[in-house]
């Protein structure tokens with residue numbers, strides 16, 4: 001296995017990093033700079049990022065050379081690329097390397113050219129996009145589909161198109177930024193419920209309905225939480241929605257295709273196919289391309305999404321190639337071959353979690369393509385990420401605003417094609433880095449934090 005450690009740099013010595021200031025601070029501190037000069041008032045933020053970069057603890061914006069495989073070449077800013085084990089890319093079923101997916105891209109490029117040349121409403125819709133809508137509808141048991149240029153656009157577009165200023169949103173405390181920002185943009189009536197806590201959802205719905213019987217309520221959750229690797233009780237949430245005249249939206253960005261019978265995700269494993277009100281997702285985690293979708297059963301809702309979701313109406317549609325790649329990936333994910341790839345992926349998840357657990361680390365959630373390793377402090381996540389990059393093991397250290405303050409972690413993402421030897425070596429180096437960095441164990445039940453700042 002190729003795995004080339006990077007030479008030692010004294011500026012990156014964990015023993016002296018604390019004194020450098022590079023382990024202090026967080027993005028929340030720089031969120032609201034004051035002053036009239038819009039272009040220069042971010043100077044303090046820039047200086048803080050540069051300080052972190054100098055000491056090797058700014059892990060963002062690195063460059064991936066070549067495809068996002070289990071082994072990859074990664075270059076930090078201004079540095080030569082290093083080749084090593086890659087737990088930082090999203091290609092859960094390893095479909096980005098699949099010959100049928102490549103062939104689909106080649107054919108679409110040849111037949112329809114490289115771009116969509118218009119929004120979905122203005123001749124940007126290709127026959128690949130139509131076939132993709134049909135296939136997604138069959139997989140989800142919902143036949144009203146709207147496609148978006150990204151998953152972010154689908155989440156933001158769905159909420160802002162459907163929810164009015166007088167309506168209400170009840171949203172999980174750890175929902176993705178695209179969902180939280182969509183809710184904040186749609187209405188001031190946003191209530192945040194404790195992560196996965198259906199009793200709290202019931203309490204909030206009852207409170208809203210006690211004073212407002214006429215406006216709509218959207219309950220927003222995820223099939224598999226992207227930083228916590230856990231899932232809500234979808235049948236119960238949908239039941240509560242029915243009871244209180246609310247509508248459920250489930251973001252399945254991380255589970256559709258990668259988990260569940262036939263690749264139907266957590267919606268399928270909880271027997272909710274065709275029963276959840278709105279299912280939205282992204283193609284960028286499992287379906288080897290950018291793009292997103294919103295699915296439901298009501299033509300009236302589809303019409304609203306087409307005409308009032310800004311990123312559908314006013315942004316160029318998925319390119320024919322992107323739609324063809326998503327379609328080819330979806331067909332593989334839904335096939336017997338997909339069952340085999342999901343089994344490989346899940347075996348990898350169980351194995352990696354066991355290896356990390358045996359080393360004394362705390363993995364959040366349950367077996368899935370996402371393996372979040374708790375560090376708690378931002379400083380520990382930064383140092384562990386730096387030590388791992390030095391060993392050419394690529395993970396994503398995640399801190400605010402990706403997760404709440406004080407709930408930092410390393411997020412490892414698995415692929416079906418990670419090999420057992422890569423998992424063993426990766427786990428041993430992750431454990432070593434976390435121990436040296438002083439990664440903590442949670443002092444409270446993880447997931448009970450909220451976003452501040």
Ligand SMILES: Cc1ncc(COP(=O)(O)O)c(C=O)c1O
Nearest residue numbers: 150151152176178226253282284
């Ligand atoms: C839960 C969730 N929803 C939506 C998105 C946005 O998807 P995309 O990155 O494909 O735009 C993400 C991306 O990470 C996500 O994790």
